[in-house]
Amino acid sequence: SLYRWSGAAEYSSLKVALAARAAPAELAQVAAAVRKDVVRTDRAHPYFGGPEEGHPHLAALQALLTTFALGHPRLSYCQGMSDVAAPLLAVLDDEAQAFLCFCSLMRRLAPRFRPGGRGLARAFGHLRRLLRRADPQFWAFLAARGAHDLLFCYRWLLLELKREFAFEDALKVLEITWSSLPPAPPPPPEGVPLLGGPTSSSGSPGG
Template identity: 95%
Template structure:
């Protein structure tokens, strides 16, 4: 992050912002999913690279407080490849970013919250593995950074990633309200003294 843009500045300043944002976006666009046929081929005059560039630049200029951050191209590329329509992909990307934007904001508060949720879930779901990580100083889970930022998009081949993202994105609202106390975890941790974990009194589904 760090590329700022403004739509209320003088024309010269807006032109400078456009140039800075465009350069930052271009740097990532030409490296995003280039092994996939949809984005493969020569860079010059490539219609799909141009569409991805326009989509991300438009988003950055329309959302100056967030602008463009590295990794957004990985989120937008699958939408464009599947929909094959820049306008529809842009609308879907804007809706998706309502939920993902906190993870890209400077300061890392959104990602810190995601890490906290993951640590809490792991302690409850697999205390033995959690103990293994803690004993080796890996309980900060920083190796999961890219997983959480890009929702596992880079951890699979493109077509497999599409399936993962389809399940994830279709199962969650675009901007769910944050729970007041974080992620509610019902029942005792697995392996806790007293036998099997208690059944939750209410369904979480």
């Protein structure tokens, strides 16, 4: 099923099936793109620290991101996704559960990673309107200096401030953010889709 979740066994089957059906060139390209980020994501944290070779947590992060990318080829993997997935894996310490949570989270965050930047443009628009209303004096200060495009907030919005704090502090910020906001769009009654649906503009499997 694309929606129902029975745990680690289903995730393992999904991971194997997606890797098997992918063309070798596609699999190699996705794996290389993911690996480039995985080996430098939160490496100062004990959970991800240590030698790369044979590191179980780096391997788990690599696997869940590769599986997500193969299951959502229209979006695939984009730089920064490893920063979103790493806290989930570090807290849950379970690749299958982290994958499920990542799929759910990407229902809201995927537009920010899409080529063309419309999702991020919308987030910037929201931030500009909020700042003009909440602190017009500071907004005027930024506008007078040509900084009202707020491009310095790019990483803040893409990664939800994850890189702006020490890892343990970032976990607290993300917990508040992720537990306070509903997913967008709301998940269907049968559960979180594991293929295509969470990030497909058409909502069709494989998107």
